[in-house]
Amino acid sequence: MKFRYMMGAVAVALVLAGCGEDEIELVKNYTLPDFKSMSIGTAIEGSKKCKNITWSKADRGGLKSVTMVCNIDMEALKAANEKATKKRLEEYKKKTLDMDIDSAMNFYKGKAYDKDGLLQLANKLCKLNDAKFQETIKAKGKIEYKDQKKLVDCDSSLESEILKGDDHKKTDTYLPAVIDFLKNVAYRSQLTPEQLKADYGMSDKAAPSSATIELNFVVNNDKSVDLAPEFKLTADGKEESVGKNVTSKNALAEFYIR
Structure with a gap:
């Protein structure tokens, strides 16, 4: 009798537990x-x-x-954000750099350089001026596209390098445009990670x-x-x-x- 009572009590408890x-x-x-x-x-x-x-x-x-x-x-959030930010900035940098190299090639009619050659030439003879960069950021709070070539100093030999060679097509090269776009190429490819953030418009707001x-x-x-x-x-x-x-x-x- 006790056993049956105990089993009944357990069953009731299980039902109540299920309900609750x-x-x-x-x-x-x-x-x-x-x-x-x-x-x-x-x-x-x-x-x-x-x-x-x-x-x-x-x-x-x-x-x-x-x-x-x-x-x-x-x-973990900081690490994930930094990873996502780095990827986004790298994609942005590559996209804009490719656009400027393509634009330089559109005005360059010679055969001495291909796109990769123009990229190397820009980085060899042109340098991003960090002092000018910081002054512009301080004055404007951002870098506009028209500012980029103003922030790059190029060696005087850049013109002769662009026009070198015996290719008759060099006379068709629109020199000012090529130089402007190569300055943009040097600017874009030489940006440090911190400069790239500023260029992109990212602030260093404390998390x-x-x-x-x-x-x-x-x-x-x-x-x-x-x-x-x-x-x-x-x-x-x-x-x-x-x-x-x-x-x-x-x-x-x-x-x-x-």
């Missing part, structure tokens, strides 16, 4: 329709964005809710020492889960304003990036 399933675990194990690649918990806890994560339960006007707070790993992101999930009566529209970003303990196009869905999507 922990909302946090339910949210972690849930896969949202818009994020089918993995469950919420796998995405967030498997992300490298957080140094630590806290989950807590709350009540939202009678609805069960779970709040997730991620303390962002600032060192916050700490940041958090808070997301909220609603647990419905049928045990389905919805991502609540409210979310919060903080930096150094102060709430950050976000643009109209940034939503909680955008914020959650960041955790699914691998």
Whole structure:
């Protein structure tokens, strides 16, 4: 009799436990329709964005809710941002450099140099003047395209190098344009990483020492889960304003990036 009573009590306990399933675990194990690649918990806890994560339960006007707070790993974020910035700047530098070399070739009619030869010539006989660069940044806050050739000093032998050789086509070369574009080529190819940032318009704004992101999930009566529209970003303990196009869905999507 005792055995049957104990078994009955266990069964009741299991039923009650099932009815009161922990909302946090339910949210972690849930896969949202818009994020089918993995469950919420796998995405967030498997992300490298957080140094630590806290989950807590709350009540939202009678609805069960779970709040997730991620303390962002600032060192990892900094490294990722630096990597992305470096790639973006390298692509920008290559694109603009190629455009200037192509433009120089359009005005150069000789056969002494191909595109690679003109690039080497520009870097051999022309040098970016950092003092002029810094003065321009200080005065304007940026480098305009028309400023580039003014920031480069070229050796007087550049003209004769462009026109050298017996090729009759040298008389068709539009010398001023070739020199201007070669100055741009030297400018672009000789930019240091810091100069390139300034040219691109990137400021050295100090990054916050700490940041958090808070997301909220609603647990419905049928045990389905919805991502609540409210979310919060903080930096150094102060709430950050976000643009109209940034939503909680955008914020959650960041955790699914691998």
